[in-house]
Amino acid sequence: MVITKLGIVAASQTLAAQAGAQILAEGGSAADAAIAANATLGVVEPMMNGMGGDLFTIEYNAKTGKLTGLNSSGWAPEKLTPAYSRAKGDTRMPEYGIDSVTVPGAVAGWWAMHQRFGKLAWAKLFQPAIYYATHGYPVTEWISGQWARQRKKLQSDVNGRKVFLIDGKTPKVGQVFRNPRYAAALELVATQGPEAFYRGPIAQAILATSKRLGGVMTAEDLADFKPEWVTPVSTTYQGWKVYELPPNTQGMAALEMLNIFAHYPLQKWGFADPRTFYVKTEAQKLAYADLRRWDGDPRMANIPTGGIISKAYAAERAKLINFDKAMCAAPSGDPRKFNGDTVYLTAVDSEGNIVSQIQSLYQEFGSGVVVDHYGIMLQDRGALFVLTPGHPDELAPHKRPFHTLMPGFMQKGDEHIGFGIMGGLNQAQAHAQYVSDIADYGMNIQAAMEAPRFDNPSFSGCRFFIEDRVPKKVRDYLAARGDTIVLTNDYSDIMGGGQAVLYNSKTGVKFGASDPRKDGEAIPQPPPLGIH
Numbered sequence: 001m002v003i004t005k006l007g008i009v010a011a012s013q014t015l016a017a018q019a020g021a022q023i024l025a026e027g028g029s030a031a032d033a034a035i036a037a038n039a040t041l042g043v044v045e046p047m048m049n050g051m052g053g054d055l056f057t058i059e060y061n062a063k064t065g066k067l068t069g070l071n072s073s074g075w076a077p078e079k080l081t082p083a084y085s086r087a088k089g090d091t092r093m094p095e096y097g098i099d100s101v102t103v104p105g106a107v108a109g110w111w112a113m114h115q116r117f118g119k120l121a122w123a124k125l126f127q128p129a130i131y132y133a134t135h136g137y138p139v140t141e142w143i144s145g146q147w148a149r150q151r152k153k154l155q156s157d158v159n160g161r162k163v164f165l166i167d168g169k170t171p172k173v174g175q176v177f178r179n180p181r182y183a184a185a186l187e188l189v190a191t192q193g194p195e196a197f198y199r200g201p202i203a204q205a206i207l208a209t210s211k212r213l214g215g216v217m218t219a220e221d222l223a224d225f226k227p228e229w230v231t232p233v234s235t236t237y238q239g240w241k242v243y244e245l246p247p248n249t250q251g252m253a254a255l256e257m258l259n260i261f262a263h264y265p266l267q268k269w270g271f272a273d274p275r276t277f278y279v280k281t282e283a284q285k286l287a288y289a290d291l292r293r294w295d296g297d298p299r300m301a302n303i304p305t306g307g308i309i310s311k312a313y314a315a316e317r318a319k320l321i322n323f324d325k326a327m328c329a330a331p332s333g334d335p336r337k338f339n340g341d342t343v344y345l346t347a348v349d350s351e352g353n354i355v356s357q358i359q360s361l362y363q364e365f366g367s368g369v370v371v372d373h374y375g376i377m378l379q380d381r382g383a384l385f386v387l388t389p390g391h392p393d394e395l396a397p398h399k400r401p402f403h404t405l406m407p408g409f410m411q412k413g414d415e416h417i418g419f420g421i422m423g424g425l426n427q428a429q430a431h432a433q434y435v436s437d438i439a440d441y442g443m444n445i446q447a448a449m450e451a452p453r454f455d456n457p458s459f460s461g462c463r464f465f466i467e468d469r470v471p472k473k474v475r476d477y478l479a480a481r482g483d484t485i486v487l488t489n490d491y492s493d494i495m496g497g498g499q500a501v502l503y504n505s506k507t508g509v510k511f512g513a514s515d516p517r518k519d520g521e522a523i524p525q526p527p528p529l530g531i532h
Helices: 014-025 030-044 082-087 106-117 122-135 141-149 151-155 158-164 180-192 194-198 201-212 219-223 251-261 274-294 311-318 426-439 445-450 472-480
Strands: 002-004 008-011 054-060 067-072 228-230 233-237 240-244 345-348 354-360 408-412 415-421 463-467 484-488 498-504 510-514 521-524
Touching: 002 008, 002 521, 008 014, 008 030, 008 498, 008 510, 014 030, 014 122, 014 345, 014 521, 030 054, 030 106, 030 122, 030 180, 030 345, 030 354, 054 106, 054 408, 054 415, 067 106, 106 122, 106 194, 106 354, 122 180, 141 151, 151 158, 180 194, 180 201, 194 201, 194 219, 201 219, 233 251, 233 426, 240 251, 240 426, 251 274, 251 311, 251 426, 274 311, 274 426, 274 472, 345 415, 345 498, 354 408, 354 415, 408 426, 415 426, 415 445, 426 445, 426 498, 445 498, 445 510, 463 472, 472 484
Parallel strands: 463 484
Antiparallel strands: 002 510, 008 345, 008 521, 054 067, 054 354, 067 228, 233 240, 240 408, 345 354, 408 415, 415 498, 498 510, 510 521
16 A cells, blocks of 8 residues: 555545645645646546546545535437437437437536645646647557557547547557647636636537537537536445445446445355355346336436335345346336435545546547547447436436446445445446455455455346456355456456545545556655755
8 A cells, every 4th residue: 555644635646646646745635636647647548548538536624524426427419309310210329429419417517526625726637638638648558458458449430540540540658648738638628617618619629529420419509518426325334434425327237246345254164165255246146137127317317226225125125136146137116115215537635535446438539429629539428318207217318328437435433434446337246346356355455456356247147257367266156156257367357446535534534556467556745845
C-alpha cells in the first residue's frame, strides 16, 4: 500500500494519478484531483475514458460523514426509439456505430462535482490533460495491448484512423502519442465550461458527426441534459456498511451478492476453500439474473431496488444454491414483495474527503465514432438498451440505459474506503469479491485488489474466467458441478482493474492501492516545498 498523512490519488494510468496528486499539492480538493485525473485518463487511456463517456461518483465528506452520489449518465436521443430501430431492421441494439451513441455525461458531471466540492479554479484542472494531449506521452504496456486489439474498430471510422492510429497502426509500448484535436476540445471546456460541450462548438461538431453518419441526435438532446444527485444504497456485511449507487447502475447486484454470501460461513471456510468460490459464483448467477430482469432508469420504470438489496430477499435467493449441481440458467426472482431501505479512479485529500469516481466509454473505444475536428470518441452505452416491450431497460427517448459503471464505498468504525473495479459486467461481481476479501479475510486494500478473482462476463450461464492463481482443487470442484472454467493468466485484465483509498479518521493516515492488472499507481500528494 501507499501510506501517507497527505492525500492520495489512485488511477489506472500513472500520469493520470500524478496529475491528480499535483492538483492536491496545489491545494485542490479530492473532487478537484479526481476531475484532473479523469480528464488526463481520457488522453492517456483513450480506449476506456474520455469526454465522450459517462460518469458516476460517490463523495465522502470527512467533517460530516455524509455520502453524496452523482449519476451523470446520458440519455438516448429523443428520436432514438424502438420503432426507429425496428424500421432499420434491428432486432437488438447495435453494439457500435452512431445508433449506439447516447448523450455523454462526463463533462456535465465534472462541472457538477466542481461546483459543489471544488476548491481550485476550473480551468486549472485541465492543464495536465491539455499538456499530454498537446505534447504527447509514451504509451504504456497494458494500454498498448488494449489499443492493438481495437485496430479494426478504429480503421472503420475516418476520424478513428486519423486520430488514434499512427501510420495505420496502433501505438507500440513507449511510442509517443499525441491528440492535438482532443487538446483543442479540452481547452474549450477549460475556458468555457460545459457550455462548450453541450451548446457550443463541441456540441455543433457532435451534431454534424451524427448527421453525417445518419444519426438522430439533436441540439436539444445535448442542451437539455443534466446530471442527477442521488442517494447511495447500502447493505451491511461482516460489520462493514457497503454503499453503491442506485439504478440505472448495477450496484444493487453487488449488494445482493453480499447478502447471499452472508448465509454461508465463508470466513470459517477460508478464501481458498472450493465451497467459498462455489457460493460466490452461484450468488453471481442469481444476482445477475435479477440485474437483467429488473435494472433500468428509475425515472421511467419501477425498479424494486429496496427488495433486491433486502436481507429477506437474499435469504430466499440463497436457498436456491445446490451444492451438488451448478445453476446454468439461474432464474430471476420477484423482489417486489420485499421491503428494504434504498437509502475507476479514487482520491482522498489531506482532510480525508474521498471521491470514488468511475467513468468510461463502455466497450473499448466505445461506439467507434470519433467527433469531427475534436478527436472525441463517443460512447456506445445505447448498446445496453433492450427492444423488449415493457422491460425496465426498454429503449425510450431521453431514457438512461442500464449502466455497468459503479463506484463503491465501504466503512467500519474509523476506516473509510473508496474503491472501484472496472470491466463492464465484471464490476458488481468484482466489488462483492473485493468486499469479502477485506471483510471476511482481513486483507488490506492492496492485498484484496491483488487477490485472484473470477468473472462471468454475461448476465447468465456457467462459463467463468478464473485466474490461474486460484487453486486447482477449486477449479475442479466448480467444473465437477457443471461450471465451464476458462483459465486465464495470473493477473488477467479480464478481471478488470481497480483502485482504492482508505482514510483512517482516528489517525488521519491515508492508504492507497492500485491493481497490478493495469498500468496504474496510487500516488501520494507531495509535501509543500520550503516548509521546515
